[in-house]
Amino acid sequence: MALCWVYWMAGLSVIQTWATPAGGYQFQGIVDCEYDDTIDNMIYFVKNIFNQKLTTIYDSRVQKYVGFGEFGIRNADRYNSQAWKMAIRKAEVETICRYSARFFKLSTLERIVPPIVKVRLTKPSRYGELSMLECSVLGFYPQEVRVSWLRDGLETTTAVTSTDTLANGDWSYQLHSYLEFRPQRGESVSCTVEHPSLDEPLEVVWDTSGLDAKWFKMAIGVCSLFIGVAMAIGGGVYYWWKNR
Missing domain, CATH: 2.60.40.10 (Immunoglobulins)
Structure with a gap:
């Protein structure tokens, strides 16, 4: 399982690209966190790419930058000599990778919502x-x-x-x-x-209260009908008996 963010100046952002008006050069920085289900074995990479070529990469397993090519090796040596930068990279394993991995697990893999x-x-x-x-x-x-x-x-x-x-x-x-x-x-x-x-x-x-209400109204109507019929018959019988 892996998470990948785009990175620049120790922050999370979209891919940021710098180029001359004529498109002479391009620089990108990418953060990559790789981990297993336990998120204990966290591997953190910071990749610097110049003109679509990887120049330097920070690897948390060795806790230093590795350079590629003359330009990349020179930059890697300079980064590794900056104690403040190396302290930030070491802390980012926890503050960026492991924190985001926990949030991802809670919001997706371990998320439970009752119906x-x-x-x-x-x-x-x-x-x-x-x-x-x-x-x-x-x-x-x-x-x-x-x-x-x-x-x-x-x-x-x-x-x-x-x-x-x-x-x-x-x-x-x-x-x-x-x-x-x-x-x-x-x-x-x-x-x-x-x-x-x-x-x-x-x-x-x-x-069933809705159906019961309809049934009750119907029962009231039927009872009212029978009562009305009974009263009409009773009235007719009384009138006949009185005038007999």
């Missing part, structure tokens, strides 16, 4: 009607995830479909799973998600 799970009907429905539930699993990392549906505590795989795991572009993912069924009053339906960020599966129960 946000939402369960909803894809369109308004009623009890007994063919309906579809959507379980949205959002904003999780890493990519590995498992989604399942439970009906009254038992897993069901009938009429279940899912999207692929989709990248959000911000180091997170999302997935959507669908269950086609006919809701029954009193039945418990839930979406269960398993992810490395969770100590145990996350179960989100579908909230």
Whole structure:
């Protein structure tokens, strides 16, 4: 594994190039950090390139510059004689390489973000009607995830479909799973998600309050209808009895 930055004057930056108006010369400086998974065996290089030719390179394994060609050897000797420069290069193994490697591991390889799970009907429905539930699993990392549906505590795989795991572009993912069924009053339906960020599966129960409200309104309407009919019949019977 390796990280590579462009370097100039002991700092991180883009590649910086100097050239005469006619393009007579060009100078570049590059930092290169190489390490293994433990980031203990860190190797740090500082490369100076003149007109696309490597002139000097600092190697942290020998803690000095090595020159190439007459110009490079002369510069390497001058750099190695500068105690302040050599102290900076030695410190940069920790301040640039190892620090950035730790940040890279925490932000990518060891990054864990738990999912946000939402369960909803894809369109308004009623009890007994063919309906579809959507379980949205959002904003999780890493990519590995498992989604399942439970009906009254038992897993069901009938009429279940899912999207692929989709990248959000911000180091997170999302997935959507669908269950086609006919809701029954009193039945418990839930979406269960398993992810490395969770100590145990996350179960989100579908909230049926919307359907219950519709059912309650319908029940009130039916009761009101029967009461109205009963009152009309009772009124008719009373009127007939009074005028008999």
